[in-house]
Amino acid sequence: MGMRRRVGGFVLLVNPILCDGFGHCAELAPDLVHVDEWGYPVIVTEPVPLANLAALESARYAVRGCPRQALRIERVSDPH
Amino acid sequence: MIALTSPYLWYTTRATGLVTMVLFTLVVSLGTLVANRVGGTTVGRFELNELHRTIASVAIVFLAIHIITTVADSFVATGPLAVVVPFVSPYKRLPVALGAIALDLMVAVWVSSLLKARVANASWRFIHWFSWLAYAIAIVHALLTGTDARHGVGLVIVLACLATVAGAAAWRFVARPTRAAGRTALSPLGVEPEPRGVQRDRAPTRPAPGPAVESSARDATPFPRRPQPRRHR
Numbered sequence: 001m002g003m004r005r006r007v008g009g010f011v012l013l014v015n016p017i018l019c020d021g022f023g024h025c026a027e028l029a030p031d032l033v034h035v036d037e038w039g040y041p042v043i044v045t046e047p048v049p050l051a052n053l054a055a056l057e058s059a060r061y062a063v064r065g066c067p068r069q070a071l072r073i074e075r076v077s078d079p080h
Numbered sequence: 081m082i083a084l085t086s087p088y089l090w091y092t093t094r095a096t097g098l099v100t101m102v103l104f105t106l107v108v109s110l111g112t113l114v115a116n117r118v119g120g121t122t123v124g125r126f127e128l129n130e131l132h133r134t135i136a137s138v139a140i141v142f143l144a145i146h147i148i149t150t151v152a153d154s155f156v157a158t159g160p161l162a163v164v165v166p167f168v169s170p171y172k173r174l175p176v177a178l179g180a181i182a183l184d185l186m187v188a189v190w191v192s193s194l195l196k197a198r199v200a201n202a203s204w205r206f207i208h209w210f211s212w213l214a215y216a217i218a219i220v221h222a223l224l225t226g227t228d229a230r231h232g233v234g235l236v237i238v239l240a241c242l243a244t245v246a247g248a249a250a251w252r253f254v255a256r257p258t259r260a261a262g263r264t265a266l267s268p269l270g271v272e273p274e275p276r277g278v279q280r281d282r283a284p285t286r287p288a289p290g291p292a293v294e295s296s297a298r299d300a301t302p303f304p305r306r307p308q309p310r311r312h313r
Contacts, residue, residue: 018201022114022117022125023117023120023125024125024126024129027120027124027125027126028126065126065129065130067114067129068201069196069197069201069204070201
């Protein structure tokens with residue numbers, strides 16, 4: 001998978017002030033985002049390894065697809 | 081200046097004008113569907129949003145062809161400045177001016193959407209409201225300028241587009257969705273929240289001797305802290 005080993009992980013973060021509960025993120029990244037009873041996202045909080053390309057791609061789709069621009073991806077360094 | 085006297089530029093202008101109008105009708109209607117939280121069961125909400133964005137890109141291409149062929153054609157004298165500046169066209173001053181105003185508004189909406197990640201969301205939304213105005217002005221432009229839009233099939237298409245967007249506007253502004261107005265079908269719970277009208281129904285029919293304060297205080301909580309247990313299975 002490329003020259004450089006992908007180290008560290010990422011978390012998908014939601015800005016709850018901007019979020020209006022459109023629910024697009026849960027459709028685009030179903031492995032990372034669940035929707036609570038009122039339509040707001042509940043996102044997996046523990047970092048996902050960057051090597052998980054499918055998860056990273058779905059997170060990028062969710063960021064791009066959010067009608068309120070309420071999502072962002074934050075990198076976290078490898079804890080070890 | 082090359083004498084572009086071929087009639088095909090003029091035909092292209094007229095045809096792309098109609099196609100642009102139909103495409104922007106679709107764009108505005110799809111935007112209304114997204115804003116009103118349609119989808120989630122048979123069609124994904126994100127899919128409607130993607131259609132809204134993609135058809136908008138196609139519509140902008142057709143709009144560009146419509147404008148370029150109008151300016152390049154020598155059959156009518158408009159001039160390149162009349163594309164963006166209102167009231168400078170020798171040909172049909174007011175109708176072409178309306179087209180220029182609509183174009184300026186559409187460019188504002190388009191550029192703000194391209195820069196969506198860098199623009200504050202409140203600003204983006206404020207600019208996006210002007211798409212309604214742009215559409216309305218563009219329809220008047222079509223009716224006043226359109227060679228084909230005043231009779232026959234062309235008029236039918238214009239009126240159908242106008243009726244579609246008028247309906248979408250009415251639906252958007254009457255049925256304003258509240259924040260998070262509805263879970264998608266993908267919600268893991270899929271449980272209807274406790275109906276709010278319970279207290280109103282119960283109070284007159286059953287004058288309960290129990291402590292009324294406790295029940296009313298419980299019913300007055302804005303929303304339950306945890307999902308209520310399902311009664312009907």
